[in-house]
Amino acid sequence: MADATATHLHNFRPEIRREPASAEAFGIVERRLTVWEQLYGSGPVRKAFILLVLAAIWEVYGRSVGNPLLFPTFGETASALVSGLASGDLLMRVWASLQVLLIGYAIGIAAAAALTVVAISTRLGEDVMVTLTAMFSPLPAIALLPLALIWFGLGASSLVFVLVHSVLWAVALNTFSGFQSTSRTLRMVGRNYGLKGWRFVSRILIPAALPSIVTGLKIGWAFAWRTLIAAEMVFGVSSGQGGLGWFIFQSKNMLDIPAVFAGLLSVILIGLFVEGVLFKLLEDRTVRRWAMQS
Amino acid sequence: MNVMMSSPKTLVDDVAASEPILDIRDVTLQYTAGHLSILATYKVSAQVFEADRFVLLGPSGCGKSSLLKSIGGFHKPSEGEIRLRGRKVTEPGPDRMMVFQEFDQLLPWKTVVQNVTFPLMESGKVRTRKEAEERARHYLEKVNLTKFADNYPHMLSGGMKQRVAIARGMAMEPDILLMDEPFAALDALTRVKMQDELLELWDDTHFTVLFVTHSIAEAIKIGNRILLLSPHPGQVKAELNGLCRADAAGPKGKALERDIHDMLFADKASEEIRHHG
Numbered sequence: 155m156a157d158a159t160a161t162h163l164h165n166f167r168p169e170i171r172r173e174p175a176s177a178e179a180f181g182i183v184e185r186r187l188t189v190w191e192q193l194y195g196s197g198p199v200r201k202a203f204i205l206l207v208l209a210a211i212w213e214v215y216g217r218s219v220g221n222p223l224l225f226p227t228f229g230e231t232a233s234a235l236v237s238g239l240a241s242g243d244l245l246m247r248v249w250a251s252l253q254v255l256l257i258g259y260a261i262g263i264a265a266a267a268a269l270t271v272v273a274i275s276t277r278l279g280e281d282v283m284v285t286l287t288a289m290f291s292p293l294p295a296i297a298l299l300p301l302a303l304i305w306f307g308l309g310a311s312s313l314v315f316v317l318v319h320s321v322l323w324a325v326a327l328n329t330f331s332g333f334q335s336t337s338r339t340l341r342m343v344g345r346n347y348g349l350k351g352w353r354f355v356s357r358i359l360i361p362a363a364l365p366s367i368v369t370g371l372k373i374g375w376a377f378a379w380r381t382l383i384a385a386e387m388v389f390g391v392s393s394g395q396g397g398l399g400w401f402i403f404q405s406k407n408m409l410d411i412p413a414v415f416a417g418l419l420s421v422i423l424i425g426l427f428v429e430g431v432l433f434k435l436l437e438d439r440t441v442r443r444w445a446m447q448s
Numbered sequence: 449m450n451v452m453m454s455s456p457k458t459l460v461d462d463v464a465a466s467e468p469i470l471d472i473r474d475v476t477l478q479y480t481a482g483h484l485s486i487l488a489t490y491k492v493s494a495q496v497f498e499a500d501r502f503v504l505l506g507p508s509g510c511g512k513s514s515l516l517k518s519i520g521g522f523h524k525p526s527e528g529e530i531r532l533r534g535r536k537v538t539e540p541g542p543d544r545m546m547v548f549q550e551f552d553q554l555l556p557w558k559t560v561v562q563n564v565t566f567p568l569m570e571s572g573k574v575r576t577r578k579e580a581e582e583r584a585r586h587y588l589e590k591v592n593l594t595k596f597a598d599n600y601p602h603m604l605s606g607g608m609k610q611r612v613a614i615a616r617g618m619a620m621e622p623d624i625l626l627m628d629e630p631f632a633a634l635d636a637l638t639r640v641k642m643q644d645e646l647l648e649l650w651d652d653t654h655f656t657v658l659f660v661t662h663s664i665a666e667a668i669k670i671g672n673r674i675l676l677l678s679p680h681p682g683q684v685k686a687e688l689n690g691l692c693r694a695d696a697a698g699p700k701g702k703a704l705e706r707d708i709h710d711m712l713f714a715d716k717a718s719e720e721i722r723h724h725g
Binding site for chain 2: 445
């Protein structure tokens with residue numbers, strides 16, 4: 155009885171049917187963003203602004219110290235950088251470092267690829283990779299330098315050896331975890347197409363794991379830079395006039411502190427370029443375009 | 449032979465006399481979960497003929513998805529065998545294209561049209577890129593996705609993704625299309641629309657499809673033959689004929705729905721009575 159009353163009462167509510175409001179009622183539906191909003195929305199502009207602020211803080215602090223032997227200003231460092239580049243000396247050092255770096259990086263990536271393929275093809279291979287990574291990943295590359303000197307002598311090959319060590323584990327670990335997190339459905343789709351072995355890996359697993367692979371490549375690149383600069387400082391001249399690390403070390407010995415800062419600044423600038431331009435291009439064309447990474 | 453295959457079967461005798469496309473014989477499936485070995489299906493047999501819309505229907509836990517995956521070649525039966533056009537199924541292959549329930553079955557790094565051409569090229573079904581492209585666009589038109597052919601999957605809605613997967617499967621012109629609850633993750637309105645579209649597509653080309661679902665209504669709407677599986681482990685409970693489309697929507701459909709419902713839940717009801725009585 156109570157139910158019936160309730161239903162009865164409910165039905166007293168009037169029905170509502172409406173026409174949508176006409177377009178004029180809203181005012182502006184679409185408008186262009188103001189210049190400021192656009193500038194703030196752009197990542198490169200925001201980052202450039204941060205760099206400017208940092209440079210300004212550096213300049214102010216350097217002037218307050220007032221001693222170029224302790225802490226040169228941004229201006230002094232910049233002029234040391236420009237004169238180093240102009241004389242060609244710094245450019246040669248950068249080139250020498252980059253050559254070794256690229257060789258080590260490439261070999262490291264190739265070794266990581268081989269190791270990961272072994273790891274995904276058999277269960278034993280997976281154990282081999284996991285164990286090796288757990289053993290060697292925490293080992294600082296510099297700690298291997300004395301051994302490298304004995305095995306490979308005082309040349310570029312020793313540097314390449316420690317570089318490979320610093321790149322290999324980071325890239326292998328990330329690539330492997332990317333393969334493992336590939337969705338079951340995508341794997342089944344690939345096998346449904348009849349893909350097997352290397353074709354399955356290259357057509358399905360590698361693209362599917364690309365976000366992790368790119369992360370691994372970035373980490374590997376940063377590790378390689380650190381290792382190389384440190385190794386060059388310990389190592390001295392490896393080939394020709396030596397690389398950027400040796401340039402920094404030499405400048406310190408000659409108490410040319412602005413040049414030391416200029417060397418450090420060029421490491422930073424190259425790092426910013428690789429991260430902000432090369433890797434960003436790669437990501438924009440791949441993972442971000444496919445919305446596999448935001 | 450080719451003429452026979454492309455023309456729809458009209459005579460019942462014709463179907464009965466022909467060889468089954470898919471022959472499932474006494475298939476027992478087991479899988480391991482942790483320390484347990486679980487029986488998914490027990491001695492399931494069924495035959496699927498040319499141009500069948502064959503539905504595997506059962507509650508969750510009846511092993512219908514496991515059975516479909518073993519037909520797909522992903523899972524070896526521990527007993528019995530599965531034959532496709534007389535050849536024993538041993539591994540996955542593009543002669544049995546699958547449509548999955550999950551929306552992530554499209555390759556996110558390929559556009560819609562590339563998703564359709566990719567298996568055509570990789571399996572060697574089509575020789576030239578141009579031919580693959582033409583065929584892909586033809587099937588995308590059939591599922592009304594021409595406008596989105598050059599978009600990436602992440603720009604599509606769930607229903608559109610499933611339509612791409614169907615177009616991809618059909619473009620391969622496989623012996624049989626295996627659909628694993630393809631509409632289960634869609635909203636109710638889209639689901640009804642997709643069911644209608646699937647039937648329209650079938651009217652068009654009379655492809656052979658094996659369709660897994662847990663919805664009795666969907667089974668009656670889609671299937672011309674319905675295999676009922678009982679759960680834990682999956683066993684054949686019945687194999688029924690479907691209704692023609694006008695009947696399926698009317699009182700006959702409702703009656704069949706009740707009938708199937710009673711068959712599937714008869715055991716449970718009697719069990720409950722036993723427990724409470």
